[in-house]
Amino acid sequence: MTQDRTDAPAPAPEAGGGTPAPADDAREGSGLSRRTALGAAGAVAGAAALTAGGFAAGRTAASSPQTSAYDFFGAHQSGIVTPQQDRLHFAAFDITTDSTARVVSLLRRWTEAAARLMAGSELGSGAAGGAYAAPPDDTGEALGLPASGLTITVGFGPGLFDERFGLASRRPDQLIDLPQFSGDTLDERFVGGDLCIQACADDPQVAVHAIRNLSRIAFGDAAIRWAQLGFGRTSSTTREQDTPRNFMGFKDGTANLRAEDTALVDRWVWADASDGQDWMAGGSYLVARRIRILAEIWDRTSLQEQEATVGRTKGSGAPLSGGSEFTAPDFAATGRDDAPLIRPDSHVALAHPSAHGGAMMLRRGYNFTDGADELGRLDAGLFFLAYVRDPREQFVPVQNALSSSDVMTVEYLRTTGSALFAVPRGVAPGSALGAEGAYVGQELFA
Amino acid sequence: MTQDRTDAPAPAPEAGGGTPAPADDAREGSGLSRRTALGAAGAVAGAAALTAGGFAAGRTAASSPQTSAYDFFGAHQSGIVTPQQDRLHFAAFDITTDSTARVVSLLRRWTEAAARLMAGSELGSGAAGGAYAAPPDDTGEALGLPASGLTITVGFGPGLFDERFGLASRRPDQLIDLPQFSGDTLDERFVGGDLCIQACADDPQVAVHAIRNLSRIAFGDAAIRWAQLGFGRTSSTTREQDTPRNFMGFKDGTANLRAEDTALVDRWVWADASDGQDWMAGGSYLVARRIRILAEIWDRTSLQEQEATVGRTKGSGAPLSGGSEFTAPDFAATGRDDAPLIRPDSHVALAHPSAHGGAMMLRRGYNFTDGADELGRLDAGLFFLAYVRDPREQFVPVQNALSSSDVMTVEYLRTTGSALFAVPRGVAPGSALGAEGAYVGQELFA
Numbered sequence: 001m002t003q004d005r006t007d008a009p010a011p012a013p014e015a016g017g018g019t020p021a022p023a024d025d026a027r028e029g030s031g032l033s034r035r036t037a038l039g040a041a042g043a044v045a046g047a048a049a050l051t052a053g054g055f056a057a058g059r060t061a062a063s064s065p066q067t068s069a070y071d072f073f074g075a076h077q078s079g080i081v082t083p084q085q086d087r088l089h090f091a092a093f094d095i096t097t098d099s100t101a102r103v104v105s106l107l108r109r110w111t112e113a114a115a116r117l118m119a120g121s122e123l124g125s126g127a128a129g130g131a132y133a134a135p136p137d138d139t140g141e142a143l144g145l146p147a148s149g150l151t152i153t154v155g156f157g158p159g160l161f162d163e164r165f166g167l168a169s170r171r172p173d174q175l176i177d178l179p180q181f182s183g184d185t186l187d188e189r190f191v192g193g194d195l196c197i198q199a200c201a202d203d204p205q206v207a208v209h210a211i212r213n214l215s216r217i218a219f220g221d222a223a224i225r226w227a228q229l230g231f232g233r234t235s236s237t238t239r240e241q242d243t244p245r246n247f248m249g250f251k252d253g254t255a256n257l258r259a260e261d262t263a264l265v266d267r268w269v270w271a272d273a274s275d276g277q278d279w280m281a282g283g284s285y286l287v288a289r290r291i292r293i294l295a296e297i298w299d300r301t302s303l304q305e306q307e308a309t310v311g312r313t314k315g316s317g318a319p320l321s322g323g324s325e326f327t328a329p330d331f332a333a334t335g336r337d338d339a340p341l342i343r344p345d346s347h348v349a350l351a352h353p354s355a356h357g358g359a360m361m362l363r364r365g366y367n368f369t370d371g372a373d374e375l376g377r378l379d380a381g382l383f384f385l386a387y388v389r390d391p392r393e394q395f396v397p398v399q400n401a402l403s404s405s406d407v408m409t410v411e412y413l414r415t416t417g418s419a420l421f422a423v424p425r426g427v428a429p430g431s432a433l434g435a436e437g438a439y440v441g442q443e444l445f446a
Numbered sequence: 447m448t449q450d451r452t453d454a455p456a457p458a459p460e461a462g463g464g465t466p467a468p469a470d471d472a473r474e475g476s477g478l479s480r481r482t483a484l485g486a487a488g489a490v491a492g493a494a495a496l497t498a499g500g501f502a503a504g505r506t507a508a509s510s511p512q513t514s515a516y517d518f519f520g521a522h523q524s525g526i527v528t529p530q531q532d533r534l535h536f537a538a539f540d541i542t543t544d545s546t547a548r549v550v551s552l553l554r555r556w557t558e559a560a561a562r563l564m565a566g567s568e569l570g571s572g573a574a575g576g577a578y579a580a581p582p583d584d585t586g587e588a589l590g591l592p593a594s595g596l597t598i599t600v601g602f603g604p605g606l607f608d609e610r611f612g613l614a615s616r617r618p619d620q621l622i623d624l625p626q627f628s629g630d631t632l633d634e635r636f637v638g639g640d641l642c643i644q645a646c647a648d649d650p651q652v653a654v655h656a657i658r659n660l661s662r663i664a665f666g667d668a669a670i671r672w673a674q675l676g677f678g679r680t681s682s683t684t685r686e687q688d689t690p691r692n693f694m695g696f697k698d699g700t701a702n703l704r705a706e707d708t709a710l711v712d713r714w715v716w717a718d719a720s721d722g723q724d725w726m727a728g729g730s731y732l733v734a735r736r737i738r739i740l741a742e743i744w745d746r747t748s749l750q751e752q753e754a755t756v757g758r759t760k761g762s763g764a765p766l767s768g769g770s771e772f773t774a775p776d777f778a779a780t781g782r783d784d785a786p787l788i789r790p791d792s793h794v795a796l797a798h799p800s801a802h803g804g805a806m807m808l809r810r811g812y813n814f815t816d817g818a819d820e821l822g823r824l825d826a827g828l829f830f831l832a833y834v835r836d837p838r839e840q841f842v843p844v845q846n847a848l849s850s851s852d853v854m855t856v857e858y859l860r861t862t863g864s865a866l867f868a869v870p871r872g873v874a875p876g877s878a879l880g881a882e883g884a885y886v887g888q889e890l891f892a
Contacts, residue, residue, distance in 0.1 A: 087650075087677075089815070091818070093822075094822070131749065132748070132749050132750050133748050133749075133750055134748055134749070135745060135746050135747055135748055135749070136695070136745075136749050136752070136760070138695075139693075139695045139741070139745055140691065140694075140695020140696070140760055141691045141692065141693055141694075141695050141813070142691075143691060143695065143760075143761070144691070189817075203678075204533075204650075204677035204678060205677060205678040205690075205691075205813065208677060208678075208813070208815055208826070211824070212693075212741065212815075212824060212826070215822075215824065216742075216745055219742075223821070223822025224818040224822040224823070224824065225818070225822065226817060226818060227815075227817045227818045227824065228817065229675070229677070229815060229816075229817075231533075231650035231651060231654060231675070231677075232649075232650060232651040232654075244651075245586065245587045245588075245589060245590070245651075246587065247585075247587055247658075248586075248587075249582070249584075249585045249586020249587050249589065250586070295585070295658065295662075296662075296665075299581060299582075299585055299662055300581050301581055302578070302579050302580055302581055303577065303578050303579075303580070303581065303582050304578050304579055306582070314582070314586055314589075315589070367587070367651065367654070369535070369654055369658075369673075369675060370675075370816060370817065371635075371672060371673045371674065371675075371816065372537070372670040372671070372672055372673045375669070376539075376540070376661075376669025376670040376671065377670070378657070378658060378661065378670065378673065380654070380658070
């Protein structure tokens, strides 16, 4: 099931009908939609500013690849089976308050803001009237940009269930403390978090704007623990998307679960009441792993060895047993000297669902690069994101197999960051938002 | 003068006619154009792979905003007056050899590779034939992607003119050691460099691929000293581009020099023989400054104070003396109590050409964010890039004024990185490239 996406302008939140209600009178009737200011997608260049001295900004949409908006509301949060956008800004947060009421308040404020941001609307009251003497509610760097396919996905880390908030008994068994895997070289700067936000968009400025403003809203209640920018997706979540390449130069995500396979998505992505914690029904678990690719070593490996390591051709992505990209690998096929065409220690063999009782993950990862290290090597690799119904069955066994036997993982990858989050269900269509309204995760606090 | 840009596929380098010649026989006739593999822009989805087991990759161009290519060759290097692309990967390098011949060899290899990358072509021989047992010449992550408007711009830092290479007498007077400005809090991880490469593109994956492969080509001769990713441009270099916003939420680059103003560009951007070093005629000087924005402080400032600090409205970008974005500021205009409408200590007043003898810069900067600091604040800001004919007249006086008096600079900005590079002229159309061929900067070594 994919998210609905509209190419016509989405209604601004204040338009009513399943959209967020203003939090208080001060915000009522203000809150300019960035997209309303633009008019429809493809608005003429130089669309006039709408208010005197205010925030209304005209900008042609021509330089942005997508202007459309996804619906914030739904049975599931957006950003999971949504067609994967090309750009990511991800942040993990530490909760800095001991007050459960403050956490609930934060989630309400994030929910309301997320709905506005996804609609392409400015946060708060903009610059109109008496707000001139106050700090703007919105930092402004996305003014005039369209919604850009933004999705915002909120998750809960193990820390939310510690002694502070009385939620220990509601911690799902699936929300484990991830084990240290063989080969992990974790950097504490990229580990854990009490909360997370995944912001994906077609325009990185829109994704960064979202994380920046959500972290600003959290001031006093939560602070960014670590953050990661991703510049290009490394998987597809729908069949209509073509297959991108990772930093090893190979197509990635060919065998990914797709949104169209609703039975498999129900089986492997969405938690339900039978999984033990009612509040997580309709939710999922997000595994986040920052994986550095030892590019200097990989790049000196022959094409033959690279393909044997992956189990696929570099050009087309076809399995080495033959066919084309989407041909199923034939692990029994042999060649010269009866050697298997796909090595048993190749990545495709060790990670394949057939080696793990059929277990699949919905991958949603990104390429990253974060400057250079002290040896002049790019600090670059794959920011692995995957949504699973149960990390114990779907991620841990696969990662154990890869960590111990996979030539790719052992020789060419180093995992430097790691975290797991419970991602609750979505906010129901028609819900009112705001100070007393609905919010992401409210079933946990009920 | 803007660069020519073609929307039809550019000829692959091996097609001859002012395009690079193969470096050696091993590369002859191979080197698949990524764009040739795609066919024309907008090729149908799933274009077939062209070679068996090789690198030819089909990918629809639909997910990339631009497929067109700029010409590598010209009187000036590309990436200066080229319409500014939305994404940046910048790298500064230390030269790690003491051999002048190796530096020349590196520049020849970079030149040949840059021409191929800008045309959307794969580096080297691809995966055909005997190369199967060797490491691929191209790391592969841009396979199937169009040229994406990539430009590659090479610069020389002061270190190239030290005792190692016998070039001290050819160091331009303009290539100063930048002074430490008041308020600079430089981090040695982002300072200096013997060489630099600026890679700009519509697709960040294409820009990162270029820097990665050029740094790989440099192995043994030069290593990345520091690198910076930029996710959104903060200026326009042609009038047809709309004005983007920086991380302070304001439109940036409204008064930027534009490529169409050729007389001003000749006056303020391009060096000529009268500037003292013949080899720099047709070149320019690139100032690179990594400026962190103290967003938490800025974001708590009232809109009124923000606008007074900048000297423009946040919404439309109009000067506070009135009019619209492109109205010239009137620094003499006064309001209540005869106070100037634009404060003398505002950014626009202190940076304006009228305060500096008419001096202008061609800005080409980018927004950046690099994770979070130990206090949970995004490490984000402006990666300032500007091309000038003489930094002593155009950058240093302006920066001195800003560092001492500009409320924005003093209160809300911290410069953490700084470097200056001499950017030589372009490689003439029709030049042969390769082991004996033309290269960027060859006039310096003549």
